[in-house]
Amino acid sequence: MKKILVTGAGGFIGSHLARELYRKGNFVRVVDIKWDGYLEEPYYSEKLTLDLRKKENCLKATKDIDYVFNLAANMGGIGFITAVGAEVMRDNILINTNMLQASLENEVKRFFFSSSACVYPTYKQTDANVAPLKEEDAYPADPDNFYGWEKLYTEKMCEAYAKDFGLDMRIARYHNIYGPEGTYKGGREKSPAAISRKVIEAGNPGEIEIWGDGKQTRSYCYIDDCVRGSIMLMESNYTKPLNIGSDRLVSIDELADIIINISGKKISKNYDLSAPQGVRGRNADLTLVKKVLGWEPRVSLEEGLEKTYKWIEEQMQKKE
Numbered sequence: 056m057k058k059i060l061v062t063g064a065g066g067f068i069g070s071h072l073a074r075e076l077y078r079k080g081n082f083v084r085v086v087d088i089k090w091d092g093y094l095e096e097p098y099y100s101e102k103l104t105l106d107l108r109k110k111e112n113c114l115k116a117t118k119d120i121d122y123v124f125n126l127a128a129n130m131g132g133i134g135f136i137t138a139v140g141a142e143v144m145r146d147n148i149l150i151n152t153n154m155l156q157a158s159l160e161n162e163v164k165r166f167f168f169s170s171s172a173c174v175y176p177t178y179k180q181t182d183a184n185v186a187p188l189k190e191e192d193a194y195p196a197d198p199d200n201f202y203g204w205e206k207l208y209t210e211k212m213c214e215a216y217a218k219d220f221g222l223d224m225r226i227a228r229y230h231n232i233y234g235p236e237g238t239y240k241g242g243r244e245k246s247p248a249a250i251s252r253k254v255i256e257a258g259n260p261g262e263i264e265i266w267g268d269g270k271q272t273r274s275y276c277y278i279d280d281c282v283r284g285s286i287m288l289m290e291s292n293y294t295k296p297l298n299i300g301s302d303r304l305v306s307i308d309e310l311a312d313i314i315i316n317i318s319g320k321k322i323s324k325n326y327d328l329s330a331p332q333g334v335r336g337r338n339a340d341l342t343l344v345k346k347v348l349g350w351e352p353r354v355s356l357e358e359g360l361e362k363t364y365k366w367i368e369e370q371m372q373k374k375e
């Protein structure tokens with residue numbers, strides 16, 4: 056049994072991760088600034104409500120802890136991170152700087168940082184039929200947006216804390232994680248949840264709006280695979296950034312068609328060309344993660360989306 060801290064555990068990935076670590080019999084302290092997650096409680100041993108932009112709160116959070124999973128971040132889907140720059144950079148750099156320093160001062164044994172596919176340079180993502188991104192492709196740097204720049208900077212700060220102070224680091228670059236119990240409304244939701252919600256709201260026959268021309272591409276990784284990969288990475292000896300994602304590239308049109316098919320409705324798609332779309336294409340190369348962890352995703356996009364769609368539908372019916 057280890058004493059584990061999960062920050063951002065009121066959020067999507069953090070709550071699922073905490074639940075799995077708790078199920079495995081660890082002492083799990085969860086911390087968040089707010090608790091609007093959807094998981095049924097309890098999925099933790101101890102819960103603290105703290106603003107981790109403040110160093111004294113990071114010291115409280117990391118006291119007597121062996122392993123830190125630092126997932127707290129001010130973030131959202133493409134709509135949010137395109138619109139908001141300063142707040143995202145300021146909040147996340149404060150959280151990450153204070154969490155690293157507090158972990159050092161409280162002699163934490165290992166620190167996990169949740170980085171992102173947004174660290175990869177825009178010049179490698181200009182074509183829908185894009186080559187999968189390898190970890191080494193992050194440099195020369197030109198991240199997608201302000202959020203991606205902050206993630207890349209914090210990766211470097213983790214490297215510096217490892218080099219100068221011997222803090223043991225694990226760094227995951229998550230690529231579009233989706234699944235039940237994630238945000239599906241309010242402006243911070245990601246494409247699988249946003250399209251599911253629109254399909255549920257539409258009539259039958261009905262229509263939905265797609266952001267962009269629908270030809271932009273992405274790959275999507277189901278939450279259970281993400282949690283399993285994150286725990287495997289933390290337990291491994293690998294200290295450099297590692298992709299956790301899927302290498303099945305789909306267009307947003309294909310994603311929407313899978314969701315429409317799950318719904319059983321007859322839905323036509325309209326395209327909003329003025330909406331934010333992010334990079335033209337993005338895929339994850341899994342060669343390195345397969346080699347060092349023996350990890351790859353197990354849940355198909357169809358299976359994962361079916362579970363996600365059903366969960367969102369249940370939530371929306373409850374609210375009626």
Ligand SMILES: NC(=O)c1ccc[n+]([C@@H]2O[C@H](COP(=O)([O-])OP(=O)(O)OC[C@H]3O[C@@H](n4cnc5c(N)ncnc54)[C@H](O)[C@@H]3O)[C@@H](O)[C@H]2O)c1
Pocket residue numbers: 062063064065066067068069086087088089105106107108125126127128129130131146150169170171172228229230231232233238
């Ligand atoms: N979901 C993805 O596809 C994805 C992709 C790449 C990287 N990531 C990273 O993984 C991590 C978790 O993402 P998620 O999808 O679960 O996001 P999320 O928004 O659901 O969870 C983040 C949590 O951090 C909390 N938080 C924000 N500011 C805080 C503060 N000042 N103090 C304490 N808590 C604070 C939020 O309240 C939220 O509950 C984040 O670091 C994110 O950048 C996620």
